Amino acid sequence: MRLLLVEDNVPLADELAAGLKAQGYAVDWLADGRDAAYQGSVEPYDLIILDLGLPGLPGLDVLAQWRAGGVAVPVLVLTARGSWAERIVGLKAGADDYLSKPFHPEELYLRVQGLLRRARGVANQPTLQAAGLHLDESRQCVRQADTDVQLTAAEFRLLRYFMLHPGQILSKGHLAEHLYDGETERDSNVLEVHVNHLRRKLGRAVIETRRGQGYLFGAGAG
Structure with a gap:
Protein backbone atom coordinates (compact mmCIF):
# COMPACT_ATOMS: atom_id res chain seq x y z
CA MET A 1 0.00 0.00 0.00
CA ARG A 120 -12.37 -1.44 0.61
CA GLY A 121 -15.36 -2.60 2.59
CA VAL A 122 -13.28 -4.92 4.78
CA ALA A 123 -14.11 -5.51 8.45
CA ASN A 124 -11.59 -4.00 10.86
CA GLN A 125 -10.84 -7.22 12.76
CA PRO A 126 -7.65 -8.35 14.55
CA THR A 127 -6.57 -10.14 11.37
CA LEU A 128 -7.22 -9.44 7.70
CA GLN A 129 -9.22 -12.35 6.28
CA ALA A 130 -9.68 -13.49 2.68
CA ALA A 131 -9.60 -16.75 0.71
CA GLY A 132 -9.19 -18.85 3.86
CA LEU A 133 -6.15 -16.86 5.00
CA HIS A 134 -5.75 -14.81 8.18
CA LEU A 135 -3.09 -12.12 7.87
CA ASP A 136 -1.67 -10.74 11.12
CA GLU A 137 -0.42 -7.30 10.13
CA SER A 138 1.30 -6.68 13.46
CA ARG A 139 3.44 -9.83 13.17
CA GLN A 140 3.51 -9.79 9.35
CA CYS A 141 2.70 -13.47 9.03
CA VAL A 142 -0.27 -15.39 7.67
CA ARG A 143 -2.27 -18.30 9.11
CA GLN A 144 -3.58 -20.99 6.76
CA ALA A 145 -5.36 -24.13 7.95
CA ASP A 146 -4.24 -23.59 11.56
CA THR A 147 -0.61 -23.21 10.49
CA ASP A 148 1.44 -20.02 10.71
CA VAL A 149 3.31 -19.24 7.50
CA GLN A 150 6.24 -16.85 7.78
CA LEU A 151 6.59 -14.12 5.14
CA THR A 152 9.39 -11.89 3.98
CA ALA A 153 8.71 -8.14 4.06
CA ALA A 154 8.09 -8.08 0.30
CA GLU A 155 5.78 -11.11 0.44
CA PHE A 156 3.82 -9.52 3.27
CA ARG A 157 3.30 -6.27 1.35
CA LEU A 158 2.16 -8.12 -1.75
CA LEU A 159 -0.15 -10.53 0.07
CA ARG A 160 -1.76 -7.72 2.06
CA TYR A 161 -2.55 -5.87 -1.16
CA PHE A 162 -4.03 -9.01 -2.72
CA MET A 163 -6.13 -9.69 0.38
CA LEU A 164 -7.53 -6.16 0.32
CA HIS A 165 -8.52 -6.68 -3.34
CA PRO A 166 -9.90 -10.23 -3.58
CA GLY A 167 -11.55 -11.20 -6.85
CA GLN A 168 -9.97 -8.28 -8.74
CA ILE A 169 -7.59 -8.67 -11.66
CA LEU A 170 -4.47 -6.66 -10.83
CA SER A 171 -1.87 -5.94 -13.49
CA LYS A 172 1.84 -5.94 -12.73
CA GLY A 173 1.89 -2.21 -13.45
CA HIS A 174 -0.92 -1.55 -11.00
CA LEU A 175 0.77 -3.60 -8.29
CA ALA A 176 4.07 -1.81 -8.83
CA GLU A 177 2.39 1.61 -8.53
CA HIS A 178 0.86 0.67 -5.18
CA LEU A 179 3.66 -1.35 -3.60
CA TYR A 180 6.64 0.94 -4.25
CA ASP A 181 7.28 4.59 -3.40
CA GLY A 182 8.18 7.16 -6.02
CA GLU A 183 11.92 6.70 -5.54
CA THR A 184 12.05 2.92 -6.00
CA GLU A 185 12.72 1.34 -9.37
CA ARG A 186 9.72 -0.78 -10.34
CA ASP A 187 10.60 -4.16 -11.80
CA SER A 188 7.69 -6.41 -12.83
CA ASN A 189 10.02 -9.42 -12.89
CA VAL A 190 10.67 -8.96 -9.16
CA LEU A 191 6.91 -8.95 -8.55
CA GLU A 192 6.63 -12.22 -10.46
CA VAL A 193 9.28 -13.76 -8.20
CA HIS A 194 7.37 -12.72 -5.07
CA VAL A 195 4.11 -14.10 -6.50
CA ASN A 196 5.82 -17.44 -7.12
CA HIS A 197 7.19 -17.46 -3.56
CA LEU A 198 3.68 -16.91 -2.18
CA ARG A 199 2.34 -19.73 -4.34
CA ARG A 200 4.97 -22.11 -3.00
CA LYS A 201 4.06 -21.20 0.57
CA LEU A 202 0.26 -20.98 0.23
CA GLY A 203 -0.61 -23.11 -2.80
CA ARG A 204 -0.85 -22.24 -6.48
CA ALA A 205 -4.64 -21.91 -6.39
CA VAL A 206 -4.43 -18.82 -4.15
CA ILE A 207 -3.09 -16.55 -6.94
CA GLU A 208 -4.20 -17.15 -10.51
CA THR A 209 -2.39 -15.71 -13.55
CA ARG A 210 -4.61 -14.17 -16.21
CA ARG A 211 -2.50 -14.04 -19.33
CA GLY A 212 -2.15 -10.53 -20.70
CA GLN A 213 -4.10 -9.09 -17.76
CA GLY A 214 -2.35 -9.77 -14.46
CA TYR A 215 -3.13 -11.69 -11.28
CA LEU A 216 -6.38 -12.72 -9.61
CA PHE A 217 -6.28 -13.48 -5.90
CA GLY A 218 -8.62 -15.90 -4.14
CA ALA A 219 -10.70 -17.16 -7.06
CA GLY A 220 -9.47 -20.76 -6.77
CA ALA A 221 -9.04 -20.92 -3.02
CA GLY A 222 -11.36 -23.14 -1.05
Missing part, protein backbone atom coordinates in the same frame (compact mmCIF):
# COMPACT_ATOMS: atom_id res chain seq x y z
CA ARG A 2 1.39 3.37 -1.02
CA LEU A 3 0.93 6.36 1.27
CA LEU A 4 1.62 10.08 0.95
CA LEU A 5 2.82 11.77 4.13
CA VAL A 6 2.49 15.58 4.07
CA GLU A 7 4.21 17.03 7.15
CA ASP A 8 6.62 19.97 7.44
CA ASN A 9 8.00 18.99 10.87
CA VAL A 10 11.08 17.09 9.69
CA PRO A 11 11.83 15.08 12.89
CA LEU A 12 8.19 14.00 13.13
CA ALA A 13 8.04 13.18 9.42
CA ASP A 14 11.21 11.09 9.68
CA GLU A 15 9.80 9.18 12.65
CA LEU A 16 6.44 8.54 11.01
CA ALA A 17 7.92 7.58 7.63
CA ALA A 18 10.29 5.09 9.26
CA GLY A 19 7.50 3.61 11.36
CA LEU A 20 5.11 3.31 8.42
CA LYS A 21 7.77 1.65 6.29
CA ALA A 22 8.37 -0.84 9.11
CA GLN A 23 4.62 -1.53 8.97
CA GLY A 24 5.03 -2.54 5.33
CA TYR A 25 3.86 0.63 3.60
CA ALA A 26 5.56 2.47 0.74
CA VAL A 27 5.80 6.12 1.79
CA ASP A 28 6.36 9.34 -0.16
CA TRP A 29 7.03 12.44 1.94
CA LEU A 30 6.32 16.08 1.09
CA ALA A 31 6.60 19.19 3.27
CA ASP A 32 4.97 21.88 1.09
CA GLY A 33 1.25 22.26 0.51
CA ARG A 34 1.62 23.27 -3.13
CA ASP A 35 3.65 20.16 -3.93
CA ALA A 36 1.14 18.01 -2.07
CA ALA A 37 -1.83 19.49 -3.92
CA TYR A 38 -0.26 18.49 -7.23
CA GLN A 39 1.22 15.11 -6.32
CA GLY A 40 -1.86 13.93 -4.48
CA SER A 41 -3.92 14.59 -7.60
CA VAL A 42 -1.71 12.68 -10.06
CA GLU A 43 -0.23 9.73 -8.12
CA PRO A 44 -2.26 6.60 -7.21
CA TYR A 45 -2.04 6.71 -3.42
CA ASP A 46 -4.02 4.35 -1.20
CA LEU A 47 -4.11 6.83 1.69
CA ILE A 48 -2.83 10.32 2.51
CA ILE A 49 -1.70 11.63 5.90
CA LEU A 50 -2.06 15.41 5.83
CA ASP A 51 -0.88 18.02 8.32
CA LEU A 52 -2.91 21.23 8.33
CA GLY A 53 -0.17 23.75 9.19
CA LEU A 54 1.80 23.61 5.95
CA PRO A 55 3.96 26.19 4.15
CA GLY A 56 2.98 27.15 0.63
CA LEU A 57 -0.68 26.19 0.91
CA PRO A 58 -2.66 25.38 4.07
CA GLY A 59 -3.65 21.77 4.52
CA LEU A 60 -7.39 22.52 4.41
CA ASP A 61 -6.95 24.23 1.04
CA VAL A 62 -4.94 21.25 -0.22
CA LEU A 63 -7.70 18.90 0.88
CA ALA A 64 -10.39 21.08 -0.70
CA GLN A 65 -8.49 21.06 -4.01
CA TRP A 66 -8.20 17.27 -3.96
CA ARG A 67 -11.88 16.75 -3.29
CA ALA A 68 -12.93 19.34 -5.86
CA GLY A 69 -10.77 17.51 -8.39
CA GLY A 70 -12.40 14.17 -7.65
CA VAL A 71 -9.59 12.67 -5.55
CA ALA A 72 -11.37 10.11 -3.38
CA VAL A 73 -8.33 8.73 -1.52
CA PRO A 74 -8.87 8.41 2.25
CA VAL A 75 -7.24 11.34 4.07
CA LEU A 76 -6.13 11.26 7.70
CA VAL A 77 -5.63 14.81 8.98
CA LEU A 78 -2.95 15.66 11.55
CA THR A 79 -3.18 18.89 13.49
CA ALA A 80 -1.85 20.55 16.62
CA ARG A 81 -5.17 22.35 16.93
CA GLY A 82 -7.58 20.93 19.49
CA SER A 83 -10.69 22.95 18.73
CA TRP A 84 -13.80 20.89 17.96
CA ALA A 85 -14.86 23.62 15.50
CA GLU A 86 -11.68 23.13 13.45
CA ARG A 87 -12.24 19.39 13.45
CA ILE A 88 -15.70 19.96 11.99
CA VAL A 89 -14.29 22.27 9.32
CA GLY A 90 -11.76 19.58 8.36
CA LEU A 91 -14.37 16.84 8.20
CA LYS A 92 -16.63 19.06 6.08
CA ALA A 93 -13.70 19.69 3.74
CA GLY A 94 -13.45 15.95 3.13
CA ALA A 95 -11.20 14.47 5.82
CA ASP A 96 -11.92 10.83 6.65
CA ASP A 97 -10.32 10.87 10.09
CA TYR A 98 -8.63 13.30 12.46
CA LEU A 99 -5.67 12.89 14.82
CA SER A 100 -4.54 15.68 17.14
CA LYS A 101 -0.89 16.19 18.09
CA PRO A 102 0.74 14.96 20.18
CA PHE A 103 -0.20 11.35 19.48
CA HIS A 104 1.38 7.94 19.89
CA PRO A 105 2.63 6.51 16.56
CA GLU A 106 0.85 3.22 17.27
CA GLU A 107 -2.48 5.06 17.21
CA LEU A 108 -1.61 6.49 13.81
CA TYR A 109 -0.73 3.04 12.46
CA LEU A 110 -4.03 1.58 13.69
CA ARG A 111 -6.02 4.45 12.20
CA VAL A 112 -4.23 4.00 8.87
CA GLN A 113 -5.00 0.27 8.94
CA GLY A 114 -8.65 0.93 9.76
CA LEU A 115 -9.07 3.53 7.00
CA LEU A 116 -7.48 1.29 4.38
CA ARG A 117 -9.80 -1.57 5.30
CA ARG A 118 -12.88 0.63 5.49
CA ALA A 119 -12.15 2.08 2.03
Whole structure:
Protein backbone atom coordinates (compact mmCIF):
# COMPACT_ATOMS: atom_id res chain seq x y z
CA MET A 1 0.00 0.00 0.00
CA ARG A 2 1.39 3.37 -1.02
CA LEU A 3 0.93 6.36 1.27
CA LEU A 4 1.62 10.08 0.95
CA LEU A 5 2.82 11.77 4.13
CA VAL A 6 2.49 15.58 4.07
CA GLU A 7 4.21 17.03 7.15
CA ASP A 8 6.62 19.97 7.44
CA ASN A 9 8.00 18.99 10.87
CA VAL A 10 11.08 17.09 9.69
CA PRO A 11 11.83 15.08 12.89
CA LEU A 12 8.19 14.00 13.13
CA ALA A 13 8.04 13.18 9.42
CA ASP A 14 11.21 11.09 9.68
CA GLU A 15 9.80 9.18 12.65
CA LEU A 16 6.44 8.54 11.01
CA ALA A 17 7.92 7.58 7.63
CA ALA A 18 10.29 5.09 9.26
CA GLY A 19 7.50 3.61 11.36
CA LEU A 20 5.11 3.31 8.42
CA LYS A 21 7.77 1.65 6.29
CA ALA A 22 8.37 -0.84 9.11
CA GLN A 23 4.62 -1.53 8.97
CA GLY A 24 5.03 -2.54 5.33
CA TYR A 25 3.86 0.63 3.60
CA ALA A 26 5.56 2.47 0.74
CA VAL A 27 5.80 6.12 1.79
CA ASP A 28 6.36 9.34 -0.16
CA TRP A 29 7.03 12.44 1.94
CA LEU A 30 6.32 16.08 1.09
CA ALA A 31 6.60 19.19 3.27
CA ASP A 32 4.97 21.88 1.09
CA GLY A 33 1.25 22.26 0.51
CA ARG A 34 1.62 23.27 -3.13
CA ASP A 35 3.65 20.16 -3.93
CA ALA A 36 1.14 18.01 -2.07
CA ALA A 37 -1.83 19.49 -3.92
CA TYR A 38 -0.26 18.49 -7.23
CA GLN A 39 1.22 15.11 -6.32
CA GLY A 40 -1.86 13.93 -4.48
CA SER A 41 -3.92 14.59 -7.60
CA VAL A 42 -1.71 12.68 -10.06
CA GLU A 43 -0.23 9.73 -8.12
CA PRO A 44 -2.26 6.60 -7.21
CA TYR A 45 -2.04 6.71 -3.42
CA ASP A 46 -4.02 4.35 -1.20
CA LEU A 47 -4.11 6.83 1.69
CA ILE A 48 -2.83 10.32 2.51
CA ILE A 49 -1.70 11.63 5.90
CA LEU A 50 -2.06 15.41 5.83
CA ASP A 51 -0.88 18.02 8.32
CA LEU A 52 -2.91 21.23 8.33
CA GLY A 53 -0.17 23.75 9.19
CA LEU A 54 1.80 23.61 5.95
CA PRO A 55 3.96 26.19 4.15
CA GLY A 56 2.98 27.15 0.63
CA LEU A 57 -0.68 26.19 0.91
CA PRO A 58 -2.66 25.38 4.07
CA GLY A 59 -3.65 21.77 4.52
CA LEU A 60 -7.39 22.52 4.41
CA ASP A 61 -6.95 24.23 1.04
CA VAL A 62 -4.94 21.25 -0.22
CA LEU A 63 -7.70 18.90 0.88
CA ALA A 64 -10.39 21.08 -0.70
CA GLN A 65 -8.49 21.06 -4.01
CA TRP A 66 -8.20 17.27 -3.96
CA ARG A 67 -11.88 16.75 -3.29
CA ALA A 68 -12.93 19.34 -5.86
CA GLY A 69 -10.77 17.51 -8.39
CA GLY A 70 -12.40 14.17 -7.65
CA VAL A 71 -9.59 12.67 -5.55
CA ALA A 72 -11.37 10.11 -3.38
CA VAL A 73 -8.33 8.73 -1.52
CA PRO A 74 -8.87 8.41 2.25
CA VAL A 75 -7.24 11.34 4.07
CA LEU A 76 -6.13 11.26 7.70
CA VAL A 77 -5.63 14.81 8.98
CA LEU A 78 -2.95 15.66 11.55
CA THR A 79 -3.18 18.89 13.49
CA ALA A 80 -1.85 20.55 16.62
CA ARG A 81 -5.17 22.35 16.93
CA GLY A 82 -7.58 20.93 19.49
CA SER A 83 -10.69 22.95 18.73
CA TRP A 84 -13.80 20.89 17.96
CA ALA A 85 -14.86 23.62 15.50
CA GLU A 86 -11.68 23.13 13.45
CA ARG A 87 -12.24 19.39 13.45
CA ILE A 88 -15.70 19.96 11.99
CA VAL A 89 -14.29 22.27 9.32
CA GLY A 90 -11.76 19.58 8.36
CA LEU A 91 -14.37 16.84 8.20
CA LYS A 92 -16.63 19.06 6.08
CA ALA A 93 -13.70 19.69 3.74
CA GLY A 94 -13.45 15.95 3.13
CA ALA A 95 -11.20 14.47 5.82
CA ASP A 96 -11.92 10.83 6.65
CA ASP A 97 -10.32 10.87 10.09
CA TYR A 98 -8.63 13.30 12.46
CA LEU A 99 -5.67 12.89 14.82
CA SER A 100 -4.54 15.68 17.14
CA LYS A 101 -0.89 16.19 18.09
CA PRO A 102 0.74 14.96 20.18
CA PHE A 103 -0.20 11.35 19.48
CA HIS A 104 1.38 7.94 19.89
CA PRO A 105 2.63 6.51 16.56
CA GLU A 106 0.85 3.22 17.27
CA GLU A 107 -2.48 5.06 17.21
CA LEU A 108 -1.61 6.49 13.81
CA TYR A 109 -0.73 3.04 12.46
CA LEU A 110 -4.03 1.58 13.69
CA ARG A 111 -6.02 4.45 12.20
CA VAL A 112 -4.23 4.00 8.87
CA GLN A 113 -5.00 0.27 8.94
CA GLY A 114 -8.65 0.93 9.76
CA LEU A 115 -9.07 3.53 7.00
CA LEU A 116 -7.48 1.29 4.38
CA ARG A 117 -9.80 -1.57 5.30
CA ARG A 118 -12.88 0.63 5.49
CA ALA A 119 -12.15 2.08 2.03
CA ARG A 120 -12.37 -1.44 0.61
CA GLY A 121 -15.36 -2.60 2.59
CA VAL A 122 -13.28 -4.92 4.78
CA ALA A 123 -14.11 -5.51 8.45
CA ASN A 124 -11.59 -4.00 10.86
CA GLN A 125 -10.84 -7.22 12.76
CA PRO A 126 -7.65 -8.35 14.55
CA THR A 127 -6.57 -10.14 11.37
CA LEU A 128 -7.22 -9.44 7.70
CA GLN A 129 -9.22 -12.35 6.28
CA ALA A 130 -9.68 -13.49 2.68
CA ALA A 131 -9.60 -16.75 0.71
CA GLY A 132 -9.19 -18.85 3.86
CA LEU A 133 -6.15 -16.86 5.00
CA HIS A 134 -5.75 -14.81 8.18
CA LEU A 135 -3.09 -12.12 7.87
CA ASP A 136 -1.67 -10.74 11.12
CA GLU A 137 -0.42 -7.30 10.13
CA SER A 138 1.30 -6.68 13.46
CA ARG A 139 3.44 -9.83 13.17
CA GLN A 140 3.51 -9.79 9.35
CA CYS A 141 2.70 -13.47 9.03
CA VAL A 142 -0.27 -15.39 7.67
CA ARG A 143 -2.27 -18.30 9.11
CA GLN A 144 -3.58 -20.99 6.76
CA ALA A 145 -5.36 -24.13 7.95
CA ASP A 146 -4.24 -23.59 11.56
CA THR A 147 -0.61 -23.21 10.49
CA ASP A 148 1.44 -20.02 10.71
CA VAL A 149 3.31 -19.24 7.50
CA GLN A 150 6.24 -16.85 7.78
CA LEU A 151 6.59 -14.12 5.14
CA THR A 152 9.39 -11.89 3.98
CA ALA A 153 8.71 -8.14 4.06
CA ALA A 154 8.09 -8.08 0.30
CA GLU A 155 5.78 -11.11 0.44
CA PHE A 156 3.82 -9.52 3.27
CA ARG A 157 3.30 -6.27 1.35
CA LEU A 158 2.16 -8.12 -1.75
CA LEU A 159 -0.15 -10.53 0.07
CA ARG A 160 -1.76 -7.72 2.06
CA TYR A 161 -2.55 -5.87 -1.16
CA PHE A 162 -4.03 -9.01 -2.72
CA MET A 163 -6.13 -9.69 0.38
CA LEU A 164 -7.53 -6.16 0.32
CA HIS A 165 -8.52 -6.68 -3.34
CA PRO A 166 -9.90 -10.23 -3.58
CA GLY A 167 -11.55 -11.20 -6.85
CA GLN A 168 -9.97 -8.28 -8.74
CA ILE A 169 -7.59 -8.67 -11.66
CA LEU A 170 -4.47 -6.66 -10.83
CA SER A 171 -1.87 -5.94 -13.49
CA LYS A 172 1.84 -5.94 -12.73
CA GLY A 173 1.89 -2.21 -13.45
CA HIS A 174 -0.92 -1.55 -11.00
CA LEU A 175 0.77 -3.60 -8.29
CA ALA A 176 4.07 -1.81 -8.83
CA GLU A 177 2.39 1.61 -8.53
CA HIS A 178 0.86 0.67 -5.18
CA LEU A 179 3.66 -1.35 -3.60
CA TYR A 180 6.64 0.94 -4.25
CA ASP A 181 7.28 4.59 -3.40
CA GLY A 182 8.18 7.16 -6.02
CA GLU A 183 11.92 6.70 -5.54
CA THR A 184 12.05 2.92 -6.00
CA GLU A 185 12.72 1.34 -9.37
CA ARG A 186 9.72 -0.78 -10.34
CA ASP A 187 10.60 -4.16 -11.80
CA SER A 188 7.69 -6.41 -12.83
CA ASN A 189 10.02 -9.42 -12.89
CA VAL A 190 10.67 -8.96 -9.16
CA LEU A 191 6.91 -8.95 -8.55
CA GLU A 192 6.63 -12.22 -10.46
CA VAL A 193 9.28 -13.76 -8.20
CA HIS A 194 7.37 -12.72 -5.07
CA VAL A 195 4.11 -14.10 -6.50
CA ASN A 196 5.82 -17.44 -7.12
CA HIS A 197 7.19 -17.46 -3.56
CA LEU A 198 3.68 -16.91 -2.18
CA ARG A 199 2.34 -19.73 -4.34
CA ARG A 200 4.97 -22.11 -3.00
CA LYS A 201 4.06 -21.20 0.57
CA LEU A 202 0.26 -20.98 0.23
CA GLY A 203 -0.61 -23.11 -2.80
CA ARG A 204 -0.85 -22.24 -6.48
CA ALA A 205 -4.64 -21.91 -6.39
CA VAL A 206 -4.43 -18.82 -4.15
CA ILE A 207 -3.09 -16.55 -6.94
CA GLU A 208 -4.20 -17.15 -10.51
CA THR A 209 -2.39 -15.71 -13.55
CA ARG A 210 -4.61 -14.17 -16.21
CA ARG A 211 -2.50 -14.04 -19.33
CA GLY A 212 -2.15 -10.53 -20.70
CA GLN A 213 -4.10 -9.09 -17.76
CA GLY A 214 -2.35 -9.77 -14.46
CA TYR A 215 -3.13 -11.69 -11.28
CA LEU A 216 -6.38 -12.72 -9.61
CA PHE A 217 -6.28 -13.48 -5.90
CA GLY A 218 -8.62 -15.90 -4.14
CA ALA A 219 -10.70 -17.16 -7.06
CA GLY A 220 -9.47 -20.76 -6.77
CA ALA A 221 -9.04 -20.92 -3.02
CA GLY A 222 -11.36 -23.14 -1.05
